[in-house]
Amino acid sequence: MVLQKRLYYGFDGYQVPPMPRATRSARRRCSFSKKVDNNQMCAFDLLATVAGKLLLEEESPPTSSDRVNEKEPSPILEDAIKKEQQDEDKISKVEPCWGLESMITSNCSENVAKRKIQVGSFASKVELASSGYPESCDCTDGDKYKKQLIELQKNASNIAKADICSFDDITVRDRKHPALVSVDNCVTLPLCTDHFSCGSFPAIREDVKLVIRDDDENSSGCTHPRSTPEKPFRPPSSVDNPQSSVDNPPSCVDNRRIGNRFASKYWKVNPKLKREEEHFNADSEVKPVYHHRKFCYEHHRSQRDYPIKKRKFYYDRSSVPNPDRGMSCKGITSFPRKKFTCDTSGSSATMCGASGKPACAAGQCAAFQSGDSHVKLSIKSFNVPELLIEIPESATVGSLKRTVTEAVTRILGGGLHVGLLFQGKKIRDDNKTLLQTGISDNKLDAVGFSLEPSSSGSPAPACMRHKDSPLPLTCESPQPLKRYRPTPIAVPDHPLLNLGSFVESDHDSAPSPPNMSIDKNLTDSRALVAVPSMNVEALAVVPARKSKRSEAVQRRIRRPFSVSEVEALVQAVEKLGTGRWRDVKLRAFDNAKHRTYVDLKDKWKTLVHTARISPQQRRGEPVPQELLDRVLNAHAYWAKQQAKPETLRLL
DNA sequence: TTTAGGG
DNA sequence: CCCTAAA
Numbered sequence: 001m002v003l004q005k006r007l008y009y010g011f012d013g014y015q016v017p018p019m020p021r022a023t024r025s026a027r028r029r030c031s032f033s034k035k036v037d038n039n040q041m042c043a044f045d046l047l048a049t050v051a052g053k054l055l056l057e058e059e060s061p062p063t064s065s066d067r068v069n070e071k072e073p074s075p076i077l078e079d080a081i082k083k084e085q086q087d088e089d090k091i092s093k094v095e096p097c098w099g100l101e102s103m104i105t106s107n108c109s110e111n112v113a114k115r116k117i118q119v120g121s122f123a124s125k126v127e128l129a130s131s132g133y134p135e136s137c138d139c140t141d142g143d144k145y146k147k148q149l150i151e152l153q154k155n156a157s158n159i160a161k162a163d164i165c166s167f168d169d170i171t172v173r174d175r176k177h178p179a180l181v182s183v184d185n186c187v188t189l190p191l192c193t194d195h196f197s198c199g200s201f202p203a204i205r206e207d208v209k210l211v212i213r214d215d216d217e218n219s220s221g222c223t224h225p226r227s228t229p230e231k232p233f234r235p236p237s238s239v240d241n242p243q244s245s246v247d248n249p250p251s252c253v254d255n256r257r258i259g260n261r262f263a264s265k266y267w268k269v270n271p272k273l274k275r276e277e278e279h280f281n282a283d284s285e286v287k288p289v290y291h292h293r294k295f296c297y298e299h300h301r302s303q304r305d306y307p308i309k310k311r312k313f314y315y316d317r318s319s320v321p322n323p324d325r326g327m328s329c330k331g332i333t334s335f336p337r338k339k340f341t342c343d344t345s346g347s348s349a350t351m352c353g354a355s356g357k358p359a360c361a362a363g364q365c366a367a368f369q370s371g372d373s374h375v376k377l378s379i380k381s382f383n384v385p386e387l388l389i390e391i392p393e394s395a396t397v398g399s400l401k402r403t404v405t406e407a408v409t410r411i412l413g414g415g416l417h418v419g420l421l422f423q424g425k426k427i428r429d430d431n432k433t434l435l436q437t438g439i440s441d442n443k444l445d446a447v448g449f450s451l452e453p454s455s456s457g458s459p460a461p462a463c464m465r466h467k468d469s470p471l472p473l474t475c476e477s478p479q480p481l482k483r484y485r486p487t488p489i490a491v492p493d494h495p496l497l498n499l500g501s502f503v504e505s506d507h508d509s510a511p512s513p514p515n516m517s518i519d520k521n522l523t524d525s526r527a528l529v530a531v532p533s534m535n536v537e538a539l540a541v542v543p544a545r546k547s548k549r550s551e552a553v554q555r556r557i558r559r560p561f562s563v564s565e566v567e568a569l570v571q572a573v574e575k576l577g578t579g580r581w582r583d584v585k586l587r588a589f590d591n592a593k594h595r596t597y598v599d600l601k602d603k604w605k606t607l608v609h610t611a612r613i614s615p616q617q618r619r620g621e622p623v624p625q626e627l628l629d630r631v632l633n634a635h636a637y638w639a640k641q642q643a644k645p646e647t648l649r650l651l
Numbered sequence: 652t653t654t655a656g657g658g
Numbered sequence: 659c660c661c662t663a664a665a
Binding site: 556559 | 659660
Binding site: 580581582597 | 652653654655656
């Protein structure tokens with residue numbers, strides 16, 4: 001039978017697959033990349049919101065050993081990393097992303113603990129503190145705070161995606177600098193203390209909105225916080241007795257609020273007067289995250305519209321049965337997949353209280369709450385993606401800073417500038433060379449970078465004023481300078497969408513920065529931030545890990561298959577059959593690196609299609625009919641083979 | 652990582 | 659070619 005087929009098809013014969021498909025598939029592994037990506041988004045969005053546009057990516061931080069073993073990291077970074085590792089015990093490591101997320105989502109799914117957002121091996125400590133309450137939330141006294149964050153982290157789950165709903169005055173309107181971010185990868189110097197002094201924080205940034213993306217519903221519900229009249233969100237009358245609130249359904253919960261949407265008991269628990277917020281917040285245990293008064297949520301959506309079944313209520317530590325079906329929690333409440341917004345001030349306050357700082361929690365936070373309170377997000381740390389930086393020793397400090405800034409900026413989205421730390425001191429003189437500063441290979445462990453907000457008051461970014469660059473610069477032109485002003489983002493009407501686009505545009509085309517500037521500048525003013533400095537230095541700054549989004553955007557150039565390629569493909573498939581594209585690739589296209597097995601598979605697919613349609617309908621370089629016939633024959637044959645089990649194969 | 656399919 | 663679910 002087999003023999004007949006061979007003759008019939010006119011080729012050498014078909015090679016039976018070495019083993020049943022099922023067996024071969026054993027080597028496959030599961031991939032969870034999708035989920036991971038979602039999480040990344042989450043973290044990213046959250047951070048972006050807080051900082052104006054922080055971008056975090058990656059998950060699953062490498063283990064310590066991973067970091068250490070990372071191949072050829074920049075000496076500087078390597079040292080910084082090691083240093084950090086050494087100090088890990090001392091400095092609680094908090095993944096801000098999760099911290100934030102937990103704040104926002106307040107989940108307690110079991111697996112959260114494992115999840116960490118890792119942006120790279122260049123681990124830096126970043127602290128975002130509530131700008132409004134410097135004193136109340138002493139950033140430097142972070143132990144409890146950190147612990148709290150960790151706690152939150154543990155309880156957080158990845159249910160929701162967060163997006164920036166809108167940036168308020170600070171980030172957008174006033175052009176003020178967004179959240180304060182301080183990074184200290186120099187372990188020896190707790191960054192928060194140095195760079196992130198609370199005092200340096202911008203005033204309270206209200207209106208920074210976080211949106212939990214609701215995949216189930218359209219996202220149009222997000223409105224500008226100020227667009228709607230505010231109704232104070234009332235705290236529960238008794239913190240200690242959440243239950244009472246339950247009994248006491250909130251009669252005045254504004255529809256506009258999240259509470260409306262997420263009719264969790266929690267929300268309902270807060271019908272009291274604003275004053276009571278003090279109590280509410282004062283309580284170290286119960287800290288609803290969303291007590292802000294500026295939810296952007298539109299009330300147009302009635303609760304019944306909300307698929308309650310899909311709601312999941314997560315709570316932190318303790319929960320009270322919620323008659324409504326939800327649960328009250330002492331932590332943050334999260335509504336998976338639901339979009340909602342919150343201003344950062346509120347969460348910040350929460351975190352503050354969570355930190356366990358009595359004074360803060362009871363007094364100042366309370367005050368905070370009573371005011372036009374808004375959430376402030378506090379990020380204790382985050383990891384900056386690994387960056388590979390090469391810079392000549394003759395380069396100036398300014399150059400180095402700019403280089404790092406550029407690298408980081410591209411990752412974080414701008415709005416930050418990099419500070420340089422050396423031996424515990426900030427190096428402010430951008431004109432010194434590294435040598436002059438004393439930075440050399442053997443002292444790299446004393447070098448650290450800090451991420452600092454480019455506050456309006458702060459000196460212009462290095463790239464704006466440097467004149468010492470040893471390398472040809474293109475950014476000397478004044479033009480970029482004026483625009484550099486961080487601006488966080490031109491916040492769009494539709495923050496959600498914009499964030500996405502922003503991210504993509506800012507990060508793509510990594511390979512050729514110069515080109516990027518061209519198209520980016522035109523449409524995305526934000527690109528101006530990154531581009532100028534990019535051009536400034538011919539230094540190699542390569543984010544080890546490019547943003548997936550950015551890269552994914554690059555579509556491969558189209559490379560039509562030549563007839564000879566088609567022939568090779570047909571031949572291979574005749575021999576190996578369909579479904580073994582890797583083998584086909586190896587056999588016939590092993591040295592055609594641009595042809596992946598997926599490409600071959602796709603090509604075969606189109607070949608089959610082409611063979612079936614009339615010649616008039618075919619496009620492109622005509623494929624000899626002879627080849628197309630072979631395609632059909634082979635396709636039919638292998639299709640039959642697949643249907644037919646072992647029997648034939650064994651012959 | 653590969654396969655298989657839809658887009 | 660891309661994107662992804664599955665395996």
